[in-house]
Amino acid sequence: MKVIEKFFKKYEHLFLEGGKLEKYHPAYQAMYTFMFTPDETTQRGAHIRDAVDLKRVMFTVVLALIPATLFGMWNVGYQYFNQAGVDFTNWEAFVYGFWKVLPLIIVSYVVGLGIEFYFAILRGHEVNEGYLVTGLLIPLIMPVTIPLWILAISVAFAVVIGKEVFGGTGMNIVNPALTARAFAFFAYPTFMSGNEVWIPKPENADAYSGETILGALNQGKELAYTWWDMFVGTIPGSIGETSVIMILIGAVLLLYTRVASWRIMLSGVLGAALMALLFNMWGANELMRFPWWQHLLVGGLAFGIVFMATDPVTAAQTRVGKWIYGFMIGVFAILIRVFNPAYPEGVMLAILLMNVVAPTIDFYVVQSNIKRRMKRFNKQTA
Amino acid sequence: MHKKVKVSKGLDIKLKGKPAEQLGQAPRSKMYAVRPVEFYGINPRLMVKPGDHVDVGDPIFYHKYNDRIKFTSPVSGTIEDIVRGERRKILKILIKPDTEDQYKKFEVKDPKKASREEILDVLLESGLFPVIKQRPYDVIAKPEDEPKAIFISAYDSAPLGVNYDFILSDKLKDFQTGIEALKKLTSGKIYLIVDNNSASKLENTEGVEVIKAEGPHPAGNPSIHIEKFEPIAKGDRIWVVNPVHVAQIGNLFNTGTYNPQKIIALAGSMVKTPQYFLITPGADLSDFLKEYLKEGEARIISGNVLTGANITDDPYLNFYDNEVTAIPLGKKSRFLGWMPFLAENRKSFYRFNILPINKELDLDANLYGEERAFVMTDEFDSVMPMDIYPVHLLKAALLGDVEKMEALGILEVAPEDFALVDYISSSKLDAQYIIRKGLDIMQVEMES
Numbered sequence: 157m158k159v160i161e162k163f164f165k166k167y168e169h170l171f172l173e174g175g176k177l178e179k180y181h182p183a184y185q186a187m188y189t190f191m192f193t194p195d196e197t198t199q200r201g202a203h204i205r206d207a208v209d210l211k212r213v214m215f216t217v218v219l220a221l222i223p224a225t226l227f228g229m230w231n232v233g234y235q236y237f238n239q240a241g242v243d244f245t246n247w248e249a250f251v252y253g254f255w256k257v258l259p260l261i262i263v264s265y266v267v268g269l270g271i272e273f274y275f276a277i278l279r280g281h282e283v284n285e286g287y288l289v290t291g292l293l294i295p296l297i298m299p300v301t302i303p304l305w306i307l308a309i310s311v312a313f314a315v316v317i318g319k320e321v322f323g324g325t326g327m328n329i330v331n332p333a334l335t336a337r338a339f340a341f342f343a344y345p346t347f348m349s350g351n352e353v354w355i356p357k358p359e360n361a362d363a364y365s366g367e368t369i370l371g372a373l374n375q376g377k378e379l380a381y382t383w384w385d386m387f388v389g390t391i392p393g394s395i396g397e398t399s400v401i402m403i404l405i406g407a408v409l410l411l412y413t414r415v416a417s418w419r420i421m422l423s424g425v426l427g428a429a430l431m432a433l434l435f436n437m438w439g440a441n442e443l444m445r446f447p448w449w450q451h452l453l454v455g456g457l458a459f460g461i462v463f464m465a466t467d468p469v470t471a472a473q474t475r476v477g478k479w480i481y482g483f484m485i486g487v488f489a490i491l492i493r494v495f496n497p498a499y500p501e502g503v504m505l506a507i508l509l510m511n512v513v514a515p516t517i518d519f520y521v522v523q524s525n526i527k528r529r530m531k532r533f534n535k536q537t538a
Numbered sequence: 539m540h541k542k543v544k545v546s547k548g549l550d551i552k553l554k555g556k557p558a559e560q561l562g563q564a565p566r567s568k569m570y571a572v573r574p575v576e577f578y579g580i581n582p583r584l585m586v587k588p589g590d591h592v593d594v595g596d597p598i599f600y601h602k603y604n605d606r607i608k609f610t611s612p613v614s615g616t617i618e619d620i621v622r623g624e625r626r627k628i629l630k631i632l633i634k635p636d637t638e639d640q641y642k643k644f645e646v647k648d649p650k651k652a653s654r655e656e657i658l659d660v661l662l663e664s665g666l667f668p669v670i671k672q673r674p675y676d677v678i679a680k681p682e683d684e685p686k687a688i689f690i691s692a693y694d695s696a697p698l699g700v701n702y703d704f705i706l707s708d709k710l711k712d713f714q715t716g717i718e719a720l721k722k723l724t725s726g727k728i729y730l731i732v733d734n735n736s737a738s739k740l741e742n743t744e745g746v747e748v749i750k751a752e753g754p755h756p757a758g759n760p761s762i763h764i765e766k767f768e769p770i771a772k773g774d775r776i777w778v779v780n781p782v783h784v785a786q787i788g789n790l791f792n793t794g795t796y797n798p799q800k801i802i803a804l805a806g807s808m809v810k811t812p813q814y815f816l817i818t819p820g821a822d823l824s825d826f827l828k829e830y831l832k833e834g835e836a837r838i839i840s841g842n843v844l845t846g847a848n849i850t851d852d853p854y855l856n857f858y859d860n861e862v863t864a865i866p867l868g869k870k871s872r873f874l875g876w877m878p879f880l881a882e883n884r885k886s887f888y889r890f891n892i893l894p895i896n897k898e899l900d901l902d903a904n905l906y907g908e909e910r911a912f913v914m915t916d917e918f919d920s921v922m923p924m925d926i927y928p929v930h931l932l933k934a935a936l937l938g939d940v941e942k943m944e945a946l947g948i949l950e951v952a953p954e955d956f957a958l959v960d961y962i963s964s965s966k967l968d969a970q971y972i973i974r975k976g977l978d979i980m981q982v983e984m985e986s
Contacts, residue, residue, distance in 0.1 A: 157873040160873075161871065161873075189908060191873065191874065192871040192872060192873055192874075192875065193876060193907060194905075194908065195869045195870050195871040195904070196908070197868060197902075197903045198903050199968075200968050200970075200971050201957070201960040201969065202843065202958075202960035202970065203837055203839055203843045203844070203863075203865065204697075204843045204844070204865065204901040204902070204961060205904070205905055205906050205907075205960070205963075205966065206884060206885075206886045206888075206961055206962050206964070207890070208886055208887075208890065208964045209876055209906060209907025209908065209966065210907070210910045210913055210914075210964055212876040212878050212890065213913070213914060213964050215876060215878065216890075284910060285910075286913070323911075325910075325911060325913065326910070326913050326965075327911065412889055413878065413888050413889050413890060414887060414888050414889055414916075417916055468915045468916070469913055473930075474919075474927060474929075474930075475916070475919055478916075522927055522930050522946070525925065525926075525947075526945040526946065528925070529925075529945070529947055530945075532769050532771075533772060
C-alpha cells in the first residue's frame with residue numbers, strides 16, 4: 157500500500173498547478189482517491205465527520221447489485237442451453253452467460269466513465285462517483301443480445317443528455333440508467349423488443365420461444381412458467397431483472413445500510429399491489445386477470461423499485477414526497493403494463509415519468525411547510 | 539410547573555474524554571488576547587493603544603455601528619500589542635497580565651429596583667452585553683430592541699457537553715440575580731432549558747419557565763424550543779444567553795464587578811485527565827495544554843467538536859466557550875477508505891458496521907472523503923428535529939435567495955442547528971458555514 161501511495165505521490169506534481177498535466181488533475185484525483193481516502197482534515201464547520209462518503213454509498217449499491225448480476229449471467233446461459241435443448245451444468249451456464257454479459261459491462265463502464273472523465277477535465281471539477289452505479293445498472297436492464305454499439309450509443313446519450321447537460325451527478329432530473337434504456341428502446345426498437353431479444357438464439361433450434369411473461373400475457377397466451385420460476389428468476393428478461401430473490405438480497409443490504417429509502421420501496425410495492433388488485437377485480441383481459449401478487453414478481457418491477465426508483469437524486473427529496481413518489485411509480489407501472497399494448501413493461505416509463513414529476517411533488521410538500529409557517533406568523537400578529 | 543419537550547430526531551455521538559467532575563486550577567497565563575473575530579458581525583473601533591494599562595472591565599474596543607456596545611478586558615495588565623492582518627483588520631489585542639487582577643467598579647442597583655435602562659447601561663459599560671445573542675441571525679443583540687422572550691439553555695447536549703450543574707454549583711445566587719436583571723429587559727418570559735434526565739439545581743430558579751428537554755442532540759439547542767414556544771415572526775427578537783453568562787451578570791449586580799473567570803471543561807480523547815478548570819477567557823492556553831495533552835498531533839477546539847473554533851495554531855480560550863476539546867488530528871490517508879463494513883467505529887445515519895458501536899468513540903478531525911454535490915437526501919432530515927426542510931433551506935442559502943430562505947425558515951435557525959448535518963453529510967457539506975452566510979445575507983437584506 158505504501159508503495160502504491162508513493163507511486164501516486166511521485167507523479168502528483170505533474171498534475172498540480174503549474175505541472176505539465178495540470179488539466180488532467182481531476183483524472184489523477186479520481187484515481188488517487190479511489191485507492192486512498194485523502195488525509196484532508198476538516199477546515200470549517202463540525203470538526204468530526206462521519207466516515208461515509210459518496211464513494212462508499214455508491215459502492216454499497218454496487219455490492220447490492222452483485223447477486224442479481226451473477227444470477228443474471230447464469231440465467232443467460234440457462235435460458236440459452238434450455239432453448240438449444242442440450243445437457244449442461246450450472247457452471248457451464250454461468251460461464252456462457254458471463255462471457256455474454258461481461259462485454260456489456262465493460263463497454264458501459266469504458267464509455268460512461270470516459271465521458272465522465274472528459275467532462276470533469278473540461279470543467280476542472282472532481283469525477284463524481286455516481287457512474288459506478290449507473291455503469292452496472294445499464295447492462296442489467298438491457299436484453300443480453302443488444303449489440304455493443306447500441307449499448308455504447310445509449311450510454312453516451314444517457315451520460316451526456318441525461319446527466320452532464322444538467323451539471324453532473326446530483327443535478328440530473330431523470331435517472332441516467334433509465335435514460336439509456338429508454339433511448340435504446342425508442343431508437344432501436346427492433347433490437348429491444350419482440351420475442352427473440354431476451355435469449356441468444358441457438359442455431360438450428362426447432363421451437364424457439366424466448367418471449368417474456370408480460371409479452372405472452374399481452375397476446376393472451378398461456379403461461380409456460382410458474383410463479384416459483386418468476387420468483388427465482390429462471391425466466392427470460394433483461395439481464396438483471398428476472399430474479400426477485402437476488403433483488404431482495406440487494407434490497408435487504410440497501411435497507412439495512414439505509415442507503416436507499418424504505419419509504420420509496422414500500423410505497424412502490426403498495427402502489428403496484430393496489431393497482432394490480434383493482435385490475436384483478438375488473439378482469440377484462442389476460443393482463444388484468446394476472447394475479448396481483450404475481451404482477452410484483454414479473455418484469456422489471458422489483459428491480460425498478462429497488463434500484464431505480466430509490467435513486468436519491470431523481471426521486472422526491474422530502475419524506476412525504478417520497479411516499480407519494482414511490483406509490484405513484486407502483487400505480488403507473490401496472491397501469492402502463494395493462495393498458496399500453498406497445499410497452500408490455502411499464503416500470504421504466506413509470507419511473508421516468510415520476511422522475512420528472514418529483515420536483516413538483518416536493519414543491520407542494522415544501523409549499524405546505526411554508527404555508528404552515530406563514531399561518532403561524534399571522535396568527536401571532538393578529 | 540415545567541414544560542416537557544421530547545426530541546426524536548438527532549444523534550448522540552458519545553466521545554472518549556468526558557470530563558470528570560473535578561476542579562483544577564489552571565496556572566495564570568503569560569498572555570491574554572481579546573479577539574474581535576470571536577464577536578461575529580462586530581466592527582471594532584479601538585479604545586486603547588500599546589502601553590496602556592487596563593483593569594478587568596476596562597473597555598478595549600467598541601462596535602463601530604453601535605458605540606454603546608463595548609468590549610472589555612478580561613484581565614488587568616498592559617496592552618502589549620495590537621496584531622493586525624490583511625487590510626489592517628484587527629486580529630487580536632494582546633494583554634500582558636499583572637500578577638494580580640484589579641477589578642473596575644461599576645455602580646449597580648438591586649436589579650429588582652433598577653429600571654430597564656439602568657440595567658442595560660451597566661451591562662453595556664461592563665462588557666457583558668455582548669453575551670446576549672439574538673435570533674434571528676444569531677448575532678450580538680441590539681440594546682435598543684426589546685425581545686419577545688429570553689432563552690437560556692442549561693442543557694449542553696452536544697458531544698462532550700459540559701455539565702452546567704457542576705459549573706454553576708456555587709453560583710446559584712448569582713444565577714438568580716442574573717435572571718432578575720434579564721427579566722427587566724423583556725416583557726415576555728424567560729425560558730430555562732434543562733436536561734430531563736438529570737435533576738438540576740437550576741430548576742429551582744425563580745421567575746423562569748423551565749423546559750425539560752429529552753432526546754438526542756440537538757435537544758438542548760435553544761432553536762428547537764424557540765420554535766415550539768415562541769416562534770419567531772417577522773420583526774420579532776428572541777434573546778439567547780448562556781447560563782454561565784447569566785451568573786456573570788448576576789455577579790455584576792451582586793458585587794459591582796465584572797468577573798469573567800469561569801469553569802471550563804478540558805475534554806476529548808487527547809487530554810490526559812479530562813476535567814474542569816477555573817480559567818479566564820482570552821487566556822493563552824499553550825503552556826497549560828502542553829501539560830495536559832497527550833503526545834501526538836491534536837486538533838484543539840475552543841468549544842465542542844461540532845460547533846467550536848479551531849484554535850490549534852492560536853490557542854486562546856474564546857469569549858463565549860465553556861470548554862476546550864482536544865481530539866486527534868487524523869491527518870492520514872486510508873487505503874480504500876471508502877470500503878463499507880471494514881472495522882469502522884462510528885455513529886452514522888447509515889449502518890456500515892457489522893459489530894456493535896463502542897460506547898465511547900475516539901474520533902479525529904479527518905474529513906473522511908471529499909466534497910461533492912448533494913446526493914443523499916434523507917440523511918439531513920434524520921438529524922433535523924425542527925419543522926424545517928434542511929435540503930431545501932441549504933439550497934436556497936447557497937443561491938442566496940432571500941425570499942425562499944425566509945419562507946423556509948432561516949430566521950428560526952442558527953448555524954449550530956446544522957452542526958449534525960455537517961457531521962452526517964456524505965457529500966461533506968459545510969452546512970453551518972452555508973447557513974451562516976445565508977443569515978448574513980438575510981440580515982443585510984432585512985435591516986437596510
